[in-house]
Amino acid sequence: MERFILFTVNGLAFGAIYASVALALVIIWRATRVLNFAQGAQAVASAYVAWVVTDLTGSYWLGLAAALVSGLLLGALVQLTVFRRAESMPPLNAVIVGVGLLIFIEAVLGMIFSIEHTRTIDAAFGSTKLRIADTPLVSPQDLFVIGSVLAVMVAIGWLMTKTPVGLRMRAAAFAPDTARLMGVRVPRMLTLGWALAGFAGALAAMLVLPTSAELVPQAMDGVFVLGFTAAVVGGLDSPVGAVVGGIVSGLVLSYTSGYLSSDLLYPATLVLLIAVLLVKPEGLFSSVQARRV
Amino acid sequence: MSVLRNSTLLRHLLVTASFALVLFLAVYLVDDFSVNQVSTLAVYLCVCFGLTVLIGGNGQISLGHAALMAVGAYTMAKFLPSYADEFGQVSVGVVLAGLLLAIVVTTAVGAVIGLAAARLRGPYLAGATLALGVAVPGVTTYFHDTFNGEQGLPVASPVVPESMASAGWSIDRLVALIAVGCAVVVLFLVANLKRSGFGRHLAAVRDHEIAAQLCGLSVPREQVKAFALSAATAGLGGGVLGLVLQGANPHSFGLVLSLTVLGAVVIGGLGSLRGALWGSLIVVLLSRVLSELEVNDNAPAAAYGLLLMIVMLAAPGGIQGLVARLGGHLPRRSPQPQGGN
Numbered sequence: 001m002e003r004f005i006l007f008t009v010n011g012l013a014f015g016a017i018y019a020s021v022a023l024a025l026v027i028i029w030r031a032t033r034v035l036n037f038a039q040g041a042q043a044v045a046s047a048y049v050a051w052v053v054t055d056l057t058g059s060y061w062l063g064l065a066a067a068l069v070s071g072l073l074l075g076a077l078v079q080l081t082v083f084r085r086a087e088s089m090p091p092l093n094a095v096i097v098g099v100g101l102l103i104f105i106e107a108v109l110g111m112i113f114s115i116e117h118t119r120t121i122d123a124a125f126g127s128t129k130l131r132i133a134d135t136p137l138v139s140p141q142d143l144f145v146i147g148s149v150l151a152v153m154v155a156i157g158w159l160m161t162k163t164p165v166g167l168r169m170r171a172a173a174f175a176p177d178t179a180r181l182m183g184v185r186v187p188r189m190l191t192l193g194w195a196l197a198g199f200a201g202a203l204a205a206m207l208v209l210p211t212s213a214e215l216v217p218q219a220m221d222g223v224f225v226l227g228f229t230a231a232v233v234g235g236l237d238s239p240v241g242a243v244v245g246g247i248v249s250g251l252v253l254s255y256t257s258g259y260l261s262s263d264l265l266y267p268a269t270l271v272l273l274i275a276v277l278l279v280k281p282e283g284l285f286s287s288v289q290a291r292r293v
Numbered sequence: 294m295s296v297l298r299n300s301t302l303l304r305h306l307l308v309t310a311s312f313a314l315v316l317f318l319a320v321y322l323v324d325d326f327s328v329n330q331v332s333t334l335a336v337y338l339c340v341c342f343g344l345t346v347l348i349g350g351n352g353q354i355s356l357g358h359a360a361l362m363a364v365g366a367y368t369m370a371k372f373l374p375s376y377a378d379e380f381g382q383v384s385v386g387v388v389l390a391g392l393l394l395a396i397v398v399t400t401a402v403g404a405v406i407g408l409a410a411a412r413l414r415g416p417y418l419a420g421a422t423l424a425l426g427v428a429v430p431g432v433t434t435y436f437h438d439t440f441n442g443e444q445g446l447p448v449a450s451p452v453v454p455e456s457m458a459s460a461g462w463s464i465d466r467l468v469a470l471i472a473v474g475c476a477v478v479v480l481f482l483v484a485n486l487k488r489s490g491f492g493r494h495l496a497a498v499r500d501h502e503i504a505a506q507l508c509g510l511s512v513p514r515e516q517v518k519a520f521a522l523s524a525a526t527a528g529l530g531g532g533v534l535g536l537v538l539q540g541a542n543p544h545s546f547g548l549v550l551s552l553t554v555l556g557a558v559v560i561g562g563l564g565s566l567r568g569a570l571w572g573s574l575i576v577v578l579l580s581r582v583l584s585e586l587e588v589n590d591n592a593p594a595a596a597y598g599l600l601l602m603i604v605m606l607a608a609p610g611g612i613q614g615l616v617a618r619l620g621g622h623l624p625r626r627s628p629q630p631q632g633g634n
Contacts, residue, residue: 035416037356037423085606091415092354096559097605099356099419103552104598110591221548225427228420263435266428273424274409277417 002135007258008251009129013142014226015250016149020204021227022234022242023153024197029236031173031193032087037098039201040224041105042078044217046071046202047209048109051119060124067202075198079191087190106217115216123210145207152203153243156196160239169193222266226253229273235283244285301488309481312570316473320466328469330577332537335472336530337573340554342476342483342566343526348555349564350487351519352499353410354419357426359550361524362531364402365395366541369532370446382452388471388536395532396525403524407517426551430543445542448535472533479526484566486522495519549594556597560604562611571612575600 021039028036036042049070054063078101086097113119125144129136160166171179172189180186208223209215226249234245249272256268276283297304319331340362347353355361369391376387383391406425410418433440440446450464457467486492497505498515506512535541553576561572580593604611610618 035420037419082602082606089605089609092348092352092419093605093609095354095356095416095419096555097602099552099555100559100598100601100605102598103556103594103601107591107593107595107598111589111595218548222427225420225424229424232417232420261435263431266424266431267435270421270424270428273421277413277421278409281412281417 003258005135005137006129007254009138009142010258011251011254012247013145013250014208014254015230015247016146017204017208017223017246018226018230018250019243019246020149020152020200020207021223022231022246023156023239024200024204025227025231026234026236026239026242027156027193027197027200029231030239031169031190032083033091034083034087034094035098035228035236036078036083036194036197037095037224038078038101038105039197039227040205040220041102041109041217042074042198043071043201043205043223044215044220045074045105045109046198047121047205047215047219048113048119050206051121051215054122060122064124064206067206068199071198071200071202071205072195073198075201076191076195078198079194083194084187084190109217113217119215120213121206121209121215141210148203148207152200153239156200157239159196165192225266226269229269229276232273232283233276235285238283238285241283241285245283248284302485305481305484305488309477309484312480313473313477316477317470320469320473325463325465328463328465329537330581332465332469332472332533334573334577335469335476336534336537337554337557337576338476338570339472339479339530339533340527341558341561341569341573342479343523343530344554345558345561345564345566345569346483346487346492346495347519347523348558349562349568350492350499351495351516353516353519354415354555355410355422355520355523355551356419356555357422357424357551358523358527358554359531359546359548360426360429361399361403361406361527362534362550363429363541363543363546364399365528365531366448366535366538366546367440367446368395368398368528369535370448370541373449377449378452381447381449383449385451385454385467385471388451392471392475392529392532395528399528399531400521400525403527404517404521406524407520408513410520411513411516423548423551426548429546433543443543445540445545447540448538450536450539468533468536471536475529475533479529480566483522483526487566491518553597556601560597560600560611562613563609565611565613567616568611568613571616575612 024039025035028034046067050063050067053066054060082097082101083094086094123141125140127139127141129139131137160170168179168184169189169192171182171184172186173193176186204223204227205220209219212219230246230249231242232245233249234241234243252272253265253268257265316335320328323331340358344355344358347355372391372394373383373387376383409421413421430443433445434442451467451471453462453464453467494510494515495518497508497510498512502512531546538545557572557576558569559572560575561570562568576597579596583592583596608615
């Protein structure tokens with residue numbers, strides 16, 4: 001029972017992180033039909049900004065803030081420079097551009113930050129589990145992870161559904177031509193979407209990196225795959241699906257790696273991903289879409 | 294001349310023969326330090342010839358080709374030791390048999406993956422193959438007894454035959470010779486396959502799935518065939534890379550390798566075998582030149598990344614597309630999703 005609780009809590013915490021990556025992918029996918037393969041690399045870049053700021057000021061919170069702001073800016077920058085042209089191209093071209101950007105960002109990070117130094121991103125809170133009735137239950141860090149992802153999800157959901165900006169963003173995503181005729185500045189809305197995605201990705205990086213041994217440019221490659229899986233499980237079109245997909249894949253993978261072996265994390269991810277893609281390719285929460293001719 | 298124009302086979306034979314001549318001269322003439330780079334080039338060529346048919350010729354994509362290369366390398370690592378002599382070396386014949394086995398095993402694995410891939414499109418396929426590539430280290434550690442985890446397995450070296458040894462051939466040079474031989478064979482076979490009914494079926498499926506179906510082609514079957522073909526060449530390339538590195542381990546067959554071969558075919562020009570040649574040359578030369586300049590270990594990767602984006606955004610036909618345009622040839626097919634001819 002103790003193990004079950006441990007795996008469940010871990011699964012929820014990691015699921016929240018995957019959900020955050022998935023949300024980033026879904027925001028961009030909905031708006032532009034591009035799957036941003038550089039999302040993980042962008043998030044690592046934000047984490048490096050956090051490391052620099054924390055190193056200079058000694059404050060974790062300033063570092064976190066810097067990461068989130070740089071995530072926003074980098075997301076916008078990437079859309080303005082690279083993806084604005086790629087959006088209108090066939091899907092494979094956009095995938096390859098994303099891969100190019102992924103290689104480029106990781107290489108540039110490797111050039112700036114030599115590997116002779118060991119860098120880490122610290123956790124905001126301790127990871128000692130609080131005990132309730134003598135059962136270790138949940139650590140403050142777990143609560144922080146789940147809480148901050150939830151807060152960001154709610155904020156983004158509120159922005160999208162309850163504000164004029166959100167309405168314009170949704171209009172730009174679903175009916176760009178009509179939106180343009182109604183006076184919406186479509187390109188600007190798309191840039192804003194990419195910026196929000198960068199924000200969600202940066203948050204995921206700041207939450208997941210404390211669990212890995214070291215901050216290296218490739219640190220998010222695996223997390224990107226997990227986030228992609230979460231997004232596919234939920235349906236690439238649905239922000240709610242991203243959250244549910246994150247939690248579902250977090251739990252499934254936590255149980256597999258907990259009860260079987262932690263080596264099986266990525267193999268199990270592959271199996272989960274392929275299973276969902278073959279059985280229900282549109283995901284759990286997406287409306288069925290006929291294949292375009 | 295008209296014989297040449299009319300016989301594709303003859304033309305391909307001539308081109309392959311000149312290609313072979315250049316590569317064999319390279320193996321013969323380069324210094325001991327560079328001979329490994331010739332082998333690496335040949336490995337990239339093997340893999341890229343297949344990958345370019347998959348991406349440019351059939352419109353599928355793979356971000357996890359290194360996983361298939363790993364299958365080839367691990368097959369070699371498992372097969373060779375039973376035939377090793379007391380120094381742990383094997384004869385050239387056994388190495389060639391091992392490479393054949395690597396092709397067979399990888400083709401089978403590729404066909405299974407292709408069955409799943411045939412149901413996926415664009416970004417979904419890209420993500421799924423990426424997940425495949427990322428899963429390799431986990432599999433090797435979980436089945437530690439079979440694959441020896443992170444450490445990996447050694448791949449036995451071939452024995453240099455007497456006659457060559459007396460002429461001063463090193464093991465590295467012999468491996469380069471084998472590698473180059475493989476690249477030549479792959480080029481000849483793939484070039485002919487591309488121009489045959491097989492290749493045209495793949496192109497038909499790439500260009501318009503529904504039209505291809507109406508012509509009586511089974512879209513999934515053609516896609517599985519394309520995946521199996523690219524897996525076969527990747528398995529061969531991986532087996533040879535195992536020989537070059539004298540080992541198979543998850544790190545050497547990681548995401549970096551997958552993305553590098555993808556970069557090579559894109560930069561060279563998708564769908565074109567000459568493009569695959571340009572791309573592989575660029576990847577090998579770029580890392581050689583930049584490492585001699587001692588800029589930074591990451592400089593070659595930064596350069597590929599940048600090139601990859603520039604090529605896709607500005608010249609989707611890649612180098613071969615530019616060459617064709619300079620030569621005044623218009624692309625023979627209308628520009629397809631993945632770019633040129």
